Amino acid sequence: MASISFRNVTKRYGDVVAVDDVTLDIRDNAFFCLFGPPLSGKSTILKLILGLEQPDAGEILIDGRPVTHVSPAQRNVAMVFQNLALFPHMTALENVRFPLVERRMEPEHIRARVADVTEKLHIGHILHKPPAQLSGGERQRVAIARALVRDPVAYLMDDPISALDARLREETRVELRRIQREMGKTLVYVTHDQEEAMSVADGMAVFENGRVRQTGTPEDLYRRPNSTYVAGMLGAPAMNVLPMELAVRMQVADAPDRAANLGVRPENLRVGLGELAEITEVEPLGGFTTLGLSLEGTDLRATLRGQPKFTAGQKVGLTVDPGRAHFFDAGGAAIAAH
Ligand SMILES: Nc1ncnc2c1ncn2[C@@H]1O[C@H](COP(=O)(O)OP(=O)(O)OP(=O)(O)O)[C@@H](O)[C@H]1O
Numbered sequence: 001m002a003s004i005s006f007r008n009v010t011k012r013y014g015d016v017v018a019v020d021d022v023t024l025d026i027r028d029n030a031f032f033c034l035f036g037p038p039l040s041g042k043s044t045i046l047k048l049i050l051g052l053e054q055p056d057a058g059e060i061l062i063d064g065r066p067v068t069h070v071s072p073a074q075r076n077v078a079m080v081f082q083n084l085a086l087f088p089h090m091t092a093l094e095n096v097r098f099p100l101v102e103r104r105m106e107p108e109h110i111r112a113r114v115a116d117v118t119e120k121l122h123i124g125h126i127l128h129k130p131p132a133q134l135s136g137g138e139r140q141r142v143a144i145a146r147a148l149v150r151d152p153v154a155y156l157m158d159d160p161i162s163a164l165d166a167r168l169r170e171e172t173r174v175e176l177r178r179i180q181r182e183m184g185k186t187l188v189y190v191t192h193d194q195e196e197a198m199s200v201a202d203g204m205a206v207f208e209n210g211r212v213r214q215t216g217t218p219e220d221l222y223r224r225p226n227s228t229y230v231a232g233m234l235g236a237p238a239m240n241v242l243p244m245e246l247a248v249r250m251q252v253a254d255a256p257d258r259a260a261n262l263g264v265r266p267e268n269l270r271v272g273l274g275e276l277a278e279i280t281e282v283e284p285l286g287g288f289t290t291l292g293l294s295l296e297g298t299d300l301r302a303t304l305r306g307q308p309k310f311t312a313g314q315k316v317g318l319t320v321d322p323g324r325a326h327f328f329d330a331g332g333a334a335i336a337a338h
Pocket residue numbers: 013016017018019036037038039040041042043044045192
């Protein structure tokens with residue numbers, strides 16, 4: 001079990017600042033997501049935790065102890081590599097046992113550890129098979145079992161399910177959530193998929209260009225983004241952001257004087273009778289419908305429940321759900337409503 005903290009950590013590769021003055025607290029036993037676009041520094045954070053890279057400045061603590069001079073092996077943090085990293089000539093069981101055999105552990109201890117981990121991962125019935133005879137999801141679980149059998153203090157995953165198709169991804173992330181809870185271990189998980197991060201994480205950090213823009217629970221970040229950047233990264237369709245000159249036409253109350261832009265999530269935009277905006281697109285998605293709207297040339301999106309009877313070309317009125325408006329200053333920082 002372990003908490004992991006970064007204190008003003010910077011890591012450079014030549015002129016590139018991969019991680020820029022990052023301060024971060026990952027609590028013990030958390031499912032913590034590092035979320036951000038490509039090249040924003042997420043994988044470098046994992047390498048720093050593992051000890052494969054050293055920070056140029058700042059300090060990393062595992063369970064409150066600085067680890068700058070602690071070797072990767074002594075840190076006892078496990079990286080769960082993707083399924084390709086399984087040994088193809090070994091059965092699933094031999095793969096899972098491997099880290100313990102390599103450490104010359106007692107056979108009795110190995111048996112007990114392997115039984116415990118394979119039971120929690122529900123892979124007892126496939127242990128006799130070689131990786132080539134396993135499905136993508138099964139291979140992933142065997143890879144996780146091999147990482148966990150060592151009993152690390154925390155485990156790390158770098159975008160582990162991005163190669164799977166959409167349905168398998170959904171199933172696997174539910175499974176990962178269950179495994180993490182049952183193992184009772186800190187999991188640091190890199191993803192660039194906002195839906196994945198929102199659905200599995202108890203805590204997350206949103207990255208931009210090596211910097212942490214905001215940390216919190218997914219719900220916190222969704223409800224109270226500190227900037228247009230974070231607001232735009234979470235939620236699909238993305239939050240609508242429009243200049244206050246336009247927003248006043250929707251009669252938004254409580255706008256602070258400094259507000260330069262209004263942010264409103266598609267599900268908080270009310271579409272009704274009126275002449276304010278024009279519907280440009282109707283996208284029925286079963287349980288809900290997404291509308292494309294044009295407000296004086298600015299494109300907006302609204303998400304409505306069910307399949308309301310709107311058609312493209314129709315004029316409509318727009319208002320914002322009370323208390324659901326976000327305000328941002330000219331630099332994109334969030335400001336509180338009056
Ligand atoms: N070994 C390295 N040598 C030089 N530059 C590197 C090295 N590793 C990472 N970088 C650079 O550091 C920055 C951050 O990269 P990193 O891989 O941490 O981002 P990421 O958010 O994990 O991206 P992705 O989602 O694409 O994996 C990038 O500009 C990258 O090119």
